[in-house]
Amino acid sequence: MPKRDVREGLSEGLRERKRRGTQQRITDAGLRLFIEKGYDAATIDEIAAAAGISRRTFFYYFKSKDEILLSLQSGMGEMIADEVRRAPPDARPLDAIRDAVVKVCASIHTDDMIAIDRLMRSSEAVQARKQASYVQHEETLFAALRERWPDPARSTGLRLVAMLAIGATRLSSDMFSREGGRRPIGEVLRDCFRDLETEIASPCPSLASSATEGG
Amino acid sequence: MPKRDVREGLSEGLRERKRRGTQQRITDAGLRLFIEKGYDAATIDEIAAAAGISRRTFFYYFKSKDEILLSLQSGMGEMIADEVRRAPPDARPLDAIRDAVVKVCASIHTDDMIAIDRLMRSSEAVQARKQASYVQHEETLFAALRERWPDPARSTGLRLVAMLAIGATRLSSDMFSREGGRRPIGEVLRDCFRDLETEIASPCPSLASSATEGG
DNA sequence: TTGAAAATTACACTGAGTGCGATATCAATA
DNA sequence: TATTGATATCGCACTCAGTGTAATTTTCAA
Numbered sequence: 001m002p003k004r005d006v007r008e009g010l011s012e013g014l015r016e017r018k019r020r021g022t023q024q025r026i027t028d029a030g031l032r033l034f035i036e037k038g039y040d041a042a043t044i045d046e047i048a049a050a051a052g053i054s055r056r057t058f059f060y061y062f063k064s065k066d067e068i069l070l071s072l073q074s075g076m077g078e079m080i081a082d083e084v085r086r087a088p089p090d091a092r093p094l095d096a097i098r099d100a101v102v103k104v105c106a107s108i109h110t111d112d113m114i115a116i117d118r119l120m121r122s123s124e125a126v127q128a129r130k131q132a133s134y135v136q137h138e139e140t141l142f143a144a145l146r147e148r149w150p151d152p153a154r155s156t157g158l159r160l161v162a163m164l165a166i167g168a169t170r171l172s173s174d175m176f177s178r179e180g181g182r183r184p185i186g187e188v189l190r191d192c193f194r195d196l197e198t199e200i201a202s203p204c205p206s207l208a209s210s211a212t213e214g215g
Numbered sequence: 216m217p218k219r220d221v222r223e224g225l226s227e228g229l230r231e232r233k234r235r236g237t238q239q240r241i242t243d244a245g246l247r248l249f250i251e252k253g254y255d256a257a258t259i260d261e262i263a264a265a266a267g268i269s270r271r272t273f274f275y276y277f278k279s280k281d282e283i284l285l286s287l288q289s290g291m292g293e294m295i296a297d298e299v300r301r302a303p304p305d306a307r308p309l310d311a312i313r314d315a316v317v318k319v320c321a322s323i324h325t326d327d328m329i330a331i332d333r334l335m336r337s338s339e340a341v342q343a344r345k346q347a348s349y350v351q352h353e354e355t356l357f358a359a360l361r362e363r364w365p366d367p368a369r370s371t372g373l374r375l376v377a378m379l380a381i382g383a384t385r386l387s388s389d390m391f392s393r394e395g396g397r398r399p400i401g402e403v404l405r406d407c408f409r410d411l412e413t414e415i416a417s418p419c420p421s422l423a424s425s426a427t428e429g430g
Numbered sequence: 431t432t433g434a435a436a437a438t439t440a441c442a443c444t445g446a447g448t449g450c451g452a453t454a455t456c457a458a459t460a
Numbered sequence: 461t462a463t464t465g466a467t468a469t470c471g472c473a474c475t476c477a478g479t480g481t482a483a484t485t486t487t488c489a490a
Contacts, residue, residue: 015436015487022437043476054439059478094415125340128347132339135346156386156407157414163382164415168375192371199372200309200379200415230456230467237468258445269470274447 030068077137081144097165117177240266245283292352296359312380332392
């Protein structure tokens with residue numbers, strides 16, 4: 001009698017526990033070695049050895065070396081999207097996202113954030129993949145926005161708002177890291193979004209604007 | 216008599232001509248092979264052979280395989296920035312950028328654009344580096360914006376406007392490629408920027424939307 | 431207990447990218 | 461013309477990331 005696999009999420013037993021353990025050990029070993037010797041100098045052989053597994057098993061857990069770093073920020077997009085889904089329906093999308101981002105970022109260990117950010121900066125390829133993961137976040141967020149404000153006429157606009165919001169987040173976390181975390185991330189974020197609104201929304205509507213003027 | 220090295224840009228002689236020729240041959244060979252066999256399957260050995268050079272010389276011209284593709288869109292950022300520098304000073308930044316982007320994109324062969332876009336989509340690493348190059352464009356554009364509107368208080372806002380504009384460009388070129396180039400790129404771009412303004416600038420768009428409800 | 435699925439491993443292979451050193455070519459000068 | 465220095469070209473050997481394959485062990489459910 002099959003015991004109804006509905007309990008999938010609970011205690012998947014030894015297998016699942018081991019799996020999580022191994023994954024964690026790889027991440028820890030990787031992070032430690034990256035910090036110790038730099039991203040490029042730390043080889044997969046070393047990481048695998050430090051994690052107590054074989055080289056081949058590493059690739060069973062991670063598709064590539066940079067996934068170690070990428071996996072650390074993979075949940076962000078979903079977390080922000082979830083917050084947005086909970087936003088009051090009469091809010092402006094941009095406000096809803098700002099509040100969501102502030103809330104999510106507040107829940108992250110800032111020390112780790114700075115360390116990881118520094119690491120990512122040390123390799124061009126990783127840096128590039130990080131940017132790509134932001135695009136992923138944009139799309140996740142966009143999906144949430146469309147659920148909240150389903151009018152298809154607004155779709156493209158919402159896509160851009162998602163871009164913008166993730167962009168502001170990117171800029172904020174950048175500033176935050178470069179400042180060494182002196183100001184709280186929430187504050188940096190709010191400032192960014194405020195500056196954005198000042199720049200976009202308010203500048204004198206009196207000026208002749210969108211004339212299709214060739215130059 | 217040293218002939219005034221000021222003429223650097225003109226006909227730097229045989230050496231420079233050869234150099235450009237080789238670079239072009241590598242690019243051509245690479246592009247052809249990428250299209251023929253796919254990005255991953257085309258090896259550097261093959262590309263070098265097809266370009267009539269040695270494998271080692273390839274790396275003298277390009278830092279890596281993906282640089283062949285990246286080099287094709289490397290000028291974009293500067294071109295847009297130059298256009299922005301020429302914009303009337305009373306224009307709104309976002310309008311200035313939009314016009315600049317429309318102008319620059321109009322000068323690009325769309326067939327190539329679509330082909331290259333498809334290629335980039337075929338490799339995650341290249342895709343990632345492409346995103347990274349957009350960030351580069353953002354920064355180039357931001358520099359131009361700061362020259363035009365130097366008020367330091369607006370700096371962060373302008374940084375975000377640059378993000379936004381490049382984002383709109385990214386989205387447009389994405390839509391354009393996915394549409395297979397049916398609509399002219401300039402039109403797609405304008406629509407994007409218009410949708411953006413509608414979504415952002417208007418005080419409360421959530422109430423007065425024409426409910427074009429679809430499935 | 432048994433059998434399927436998941437996890438782990440070794441081995442061999444391809445291909446990107448680098449370091450090094452040798453040789454060739456260009457461009458200018460004595 | 462010979463010399464010289466910078467720029468190009470090339471071959472070789474190396475490291476390392478990532479993959480394919482196939483064999484072995486471990487977990488888990490029936």
